[in-house]
Amino acid sequence: MKKYTYIPHTEEDIKEMLATIGVKSVDDLFVDVPKTISPESLKIPESKDELTVRSIVEGLARKNRFLNEMRVFTGAGIYYRYIPSVVYHMASKPNFVTAYTPYQAEVSQGTLQALFEYQTMISELTGMEVTNASMYDGASALAEAMLMAVRVSKKKKVLMASNIHPEYVRTTKTYVTPQDIEVVMVDYDKETGQIDLEDLKRKLDDTVGGVAVQYPNFFGVVEDLKAIKEILPEKTMFVVAADPIALAILEPPGKFGADIVVGEGQALGSFPSLGGPGFGFFSTNMKHVRMMPGRLIGQTKDVEGRTGYVMILQTREQHIRRSKATSNICSNHAHNAVMAAIYMSTMGKEGIVEIARRSANTAHYLAKALEDKGFNLTFKGPFLFEFVFDAGDGYEKKWKEMVDKGILGPLPMERFFEDMKGKALAATTEMVKKEDIDALLEAIA
Amino acid sequence: MTIFEKSKKGRRAYNLPDYDVPEVDLGIPEHLVRSEKAELPEVYEVEVVRHYTDLEAKNYSVDRGFYPLGSCTMKYNPKLNEDMATLFRWLHPYQPEETIQGALRLMYELKEMLMEITGTDDMTLVPSAGAHGELTGMLIIRAYHLDRKDYKRNKVIVPDSAHGTNPASASMAGYKVVEIKSSDEGLVDLKELEKELDDTTAAIMLTNPNTLGYFERDIVKIAEMAHEAGALLYYDGANLNAIMGRARPGDMGFDVVHLNLHKTFSTPHGMGGPGSGPIGVKEELREFLPVPVVRKDGDRYYLDYDLPKSIGMVRSFYGNFGVLVKAYTYILTMGRDGLKMASDMAVLNANYLKKLISEFYPIAYDKDGNRPCMHEFVADGTKLLKETGVKTLDVAKALLDKGFHAPTVYFPLIVHEALMIEPTETESKETLEAFANALKEIVEEAKKNPESLKEAPKNTPVRRLDEATASRKPIVRWSKE
Numbered sequence: 017m018k019k020y021t022y023i024p025h026t027e028e029d030i031k032e033m034l035a036t037i038g039v040k041s042v043d044d045l046f047v048d049v050p051k052t053i054s055p056e057s058l059k060i061p062e063s064k065d066e067l068t069v070r071s072i073v074e075g076l077a078r079k080n081r082f083l084n085e086m087r088v089f090t091g092a093g094i095y096y097r098y099i100p101s102v103v104y105h106m107a108s109k110p111n112f113v114t115a116y117t118p119y120q121a122e123v124s125q126g127t128l129q130a131l132f133e134y135q136t137m138i139s140e141l142t143g144m145e146v147t148n149a150s151m152y153d154g155a156s157a158l159a160e161a162m163l164m165a166v167r168v169s170k171k172k173k174v175l176m177a178s179n180i181h182p183e184y185v186r187t188t189k190t191y192v193t194p195q196d197i198e199v200v201m202v203d204y205d206k207e208t209g210q211i212d213l214e215d216l217k218r219k220l221d222d223t224v225g226g227v228a229v230q231y232p233n234f235f236g237v238v239e240d241l242k243a244i245k246e247i248l249p250e251k252t253m254f255v256v257a258a259d260p261i262a263l264a265i266l267e268p269p270g271k272f273g274a275d276i277v278v279g280e281g282q283a284l285g286s287f288p289s290l291g292g293p294g295f296g297f298f299s300t301n302m303k304h305v306r307m308m309p310g311r312l313i314g315q316t317k318d319v320e321g322r323t324g325y326v327m328i329l330q331t332r333e334q335h336i337r338r339s340k341a342t343s344n345i346c347s348n349h350a351h352n353a354v355m356a357a358i359y360m361s362t363m364g365k366e367g368i369v370e371i372a373r374r375s376a377n378t379a380h381y382l383a384k385a386l387e388d389k390g391f392n393l394t395f396k397g398p399f400l401f402e403f404v405f406d407a408g409d410g411y412e413k414k415w416k417e418m419v420d421k422g423i424l425g426p427l428p429m430e431r432f433f434e435d436m437k438g439k440a441l442a443a444t445t446e447m448v449k450k451e452d453i454d455a456l457l458e459a460i461a
Numbered sequence: 462m463t464i465f466e467k468s469k470k471g472r473r474a475y476n477l478p479d480y481d482v483p484e485v486d487l488g489i490p491e492h493l494v495r496s497e498k499a500e501l502p503e504v505y506e507v508e509v510v511r512h513y514t515d516l517e518a519k520n521y522s523v524d525r526g527f528y529p530l531g532s533c534t535m536k537y538n539p540k541l542n543e544d545m546a547t548l549f550r551w552l553h554p555y556q557p558e559e560t561i562q563g564a565l566r567l568m569y570e571l572k573e574m575l576m577e578i579t580g581t582d583d584m585t586l587v588p589s590a591g592a593h594g595e596l597t598g599m600l601i602i603r604a605y606h607l608d609r610k611d612y613k614r615n616k617v618i619v620p621d622s623a624h625g626t627n628p629a630s631a632s633m634a635g636y637k638v639v640e641i642k643s644s645d646e647g648l649v650d651l652k653e654l655e656k657e658l659d660d661t662t663a664a665i666m667l668t669n670p671n672t673l674g675y676f677e678r679d680i681v682k683i684a685e686m687a688h689e690a691g692a693l694l695y696y697d698g699a700n701l702n703a704i705m706g707r708a709r710p711g712d713m714g715f716d717v718v719h720l721n722l723h724k725t726f727s728t729p730h731g732m733g734g735p736g737s738g739p740i741g742v743k744e745e746l747r748e749f750l751p752v753p754v755v756r757k758d759g760d761r762y763y764l765d766y767d768l769p770k771s772i773g774m775v776r777s778f779y780g781n782f783g784v785l786v787k788a789y790t791y792i793l794t795m796g797r798d799g800l801k802m803a804s805d806m807a808v809l810n811a812n813y814l815k816k817l818i819s820e821f822y823p824i825a826y827d828k829d830g831n832r833p834c835m836h837e838f839v840a841d842g843t844k845l846l847k848e849t850g851v852k853t854l855d856v857a858k859a860l861l862d863k864g865f866h867a868p869t870v871y872f873p874l875i876v877h878e879a880l881m882i883e884p885t886e887t888e889s890k891e892t893l894e895a896f897a898n899a900l901k902e903i904v905e906e907a908k909k910n911p912e913s914l915k916e917a918p919k920n921t922p923v924r925r926l927d928e929a930t931a932s933r934k935p936i937v938r939w940s941k942e
Contacts, residue, residue, distance in 0.1 A: 025889075069541065069545075070545070100475055111521070291779055324926045335625040
């Protein structure tokens with residue numbers, strides 16, 4: 017018999033167990049199963065030892081270029097940020113990694129309290145009253161926010177600014193169309209890069225249940241949430257997809273009367289990891305909490321009066337409400353949310369502001385330097401750490417060539433918007449040093 | 462104590478390098494500049510370590526002990542998988558494809574192997590979880606019917622033993638959900654199915670083996686019935702751990718198959734996620750897959766966005782790549798022989814444990830305790846409740862006191878006092894025996910002293926919590942009182 021290190025059964029064990037069960041062989045337990053394939057015919061390699069597996073996977077790893085060996089100016093939703101060692105070490109602890117959903121609260125207080133603290137921290141950043149225990153990512157969180165906007169408003173039309181991350185828009189459309197919800201795109205102002213308020217006014221009527229904008233938007237431009245909110249009818253759900261690091265220095269959407277705030281949380285301590293797993297955050301206000309998707313943790317007391325935490329309002333969820341649930345979501349991205357809580361504890365009140373300021377300052381310095389070199393900024397609206405500029409025809413080729421010089425340059429925009437040929441989206445974080453900018457300026461010229 | 466109460470102004474756990482970029486005016490309009498800083502904690506590094514070490518110690522986990530949650534496949538999460546995933550941390554999804562060939566190849570090979578295991582013709586690795594895969598699968602089915610201009614199909618049939626996510630996902634995909642009663646054997650009742658199955662049926666969603674742990678032995682017949690009515694058959698892969706290397710959903714007649722890499726393929730559950738829920742499909746459905754799909758052209762691997770009939774995107778980027786690396790590592794390690802061994806031993810363990818438990822605890826839909834189950838089974842506490850007043854919830858809490866995680870309770874819904882037990886293949890005979898003994902002691906205690914069980918658990922970091930008040934008057938964040 018072959019040995020498998022994850023399976024404990026000795027031949028003796030198997031013999032004894034079969035005898036107890038009262039069958040002759042393991043095959044006898046499969047009498048109901050149609051034998052559709054013989055295991056030998058399965059086109060999958062034979063089992064391997066750890067060293068062999070390691071060398072195969074390491075071989076695949078070597079066939080990539082990694083962010084930590086490049087000067088990185090690509091963002092667009094996933095950011096190369098500093099993750100202190102303590103964050104990953106704490107998050108990697110086995111009782112966090114190998115626990116399941118906290119169904120048995122008495123033996124899951126670690127998970128529950130960590131998520132409760134996570135909810136608090138995200139609510140602080142978004143300026144909202146309540147945050148759930150995470151969604152899959154920013155895009156699906158926005159999609160679920162639009163579904164919730166329709167549930168609350170009972171109106172089956174939503175507006176989305178066309179300067180929202182294109183993948184978020186596509187995801188939202190996928191989610192909402194089967195439920196006969198109409199998505200109408202609102203133009204952006206070609207000069208400022210912000211949502212076109214006139215177009216928004218034109219498209220707003222009493223059939224619109226929700227309006228979504230991104231803050232800062234996909235072009236890095238900061239939307240004027242105050243001006244947008246002023247246009248919206250009182251009952252129209254105001255949905256904001258936000259960057260969590262930007263929220264350290266921008267007035268939170270909650271202050272402007274947002275009803276739902278969502279976003280991608282990867283920047284809060286999760287590795288870029290080719291785009292996943294990060295996590296989606298989802299905040300709203302208490303008056304809408306029963307319409308919210310996803311798991312929610314609440315504080316309570318045990319029979320001895322000790323403070324403890326439990327999952328609450330579960331009657332919204334699929335395992336109770338089945339086809340009438342607020343969402344089908346079951347597994348979420350709890351581990352990344354806890355990682356974010358550890359990250360926010362580590363960076364703390366001052367650190368998150370400092371990295372946001374640095375990231376923004378560096379971007380503004382880079383923007384100025386690019387302008388000095390004759391690269392014009394595409395939009396005049398205010399920005400933080402991302403901006404679009406005119407990199408010139410044939411930039412996509414140059415972008416690929418720059419990798420050989422160790423630079424992952426500003427992202428060509430043509431892949432997202434046909435009319436943005438030659439435009440590029442630059443992103444800077446606290447990882448970018450002045451020498452990186454000098455290298456980029458030299459390579460891009 | 463929360464991390465907020467440990468906070469003290471002036472403490473910090475981070476340090477940044479000297480900043481050498483000249484200061485520039487950001488030009489953000491004043492009313493958009495944050496007026497009050499977010500109240501995040503201020504602690505030093507040691508406090509971070511102590512706080513989270515303390516929290517982590519309050520969790521039960523697979524690494525700590527037996528975690529027999531039915532339909533959750535809490536098997537061991539190999540450490541090698543974790544190490545391999547760290548190799549790929551620093552990749553940006555929008556890097557030029559030439560610079561992520563290793564990652565794309567890993568995804569492509571994983572996809573090929575999973576297609577082989579499931580007997581499907583193409584696959585998306587994008588969905589983030591089982592339910593996300595279900596939604597994706599149902600949207601693919603919807604796109605297929607609409608593409609054939611078959612507009613009248615507006616309902617999806619699920620058995621009453623189905624996971625809650627099935628009806629919820631079908632409903633999100635715009636379908637009306639019809640639940641059909643299980644037969645007195647706990648299987649799909651073909652007569653009930655026939656009654657509901659018609660030209661308005663878009664799909665039947667099945668878990669096989671089902672949530673009672675029994676294999677739907679009429680599956681080939683069910684597939685024929687579905688296809689004859691023009692409906693498609695959807696496979697909920699939560700229970701694939703029972704049949705690897707023996708049978709493939711695609712061969713049984715399933716058209717759409719979802720997998721839970723965080724169950725069957727050993728990636729950790731991480732307190733509830735992230736998971737990964739790939740969707741495999743038959744040939745006639747591949748053009749509807751969400752984008753992007755990983756493909757190969759000669760020696761080059763690429764992301765294919767060019768599917769005009771695609772359902773679109775179901776999330777950003779390419780899925781939970783970090784999870785995919787772990788599943789890939791697991792399949793390489795186990796190989797075709799090891800995967801079959803895993804399923805065989807998972808089924809052997811379940812039957813052995815069922816046998817031990819059936820001596821003192823009735824098994825649902827198994828009068829004499831001799832009916833073979835697959836990788837899980839459901840013990841039924843109805844008799845215990847009637848005789849002693851001890852509920853399944855009490856039994857679950859008493860198990861916590863004995864150092865085990867409780868099985869899934871009160872599910873499937875068709876067994877009122879259900880204890881749904883899935884031991885997985887990574888547990889030893891001795892562990893199964895210890896668990897059976899613990900359960901037996903609880904049953905004996907229930908007969909002698911039922912009141913003591915209502916007080917369980919007593920040895921856990923907290924005791925029973927007031928969930929009702931927590932939901933009635935929700936406290937969802939910490940605040941200074």
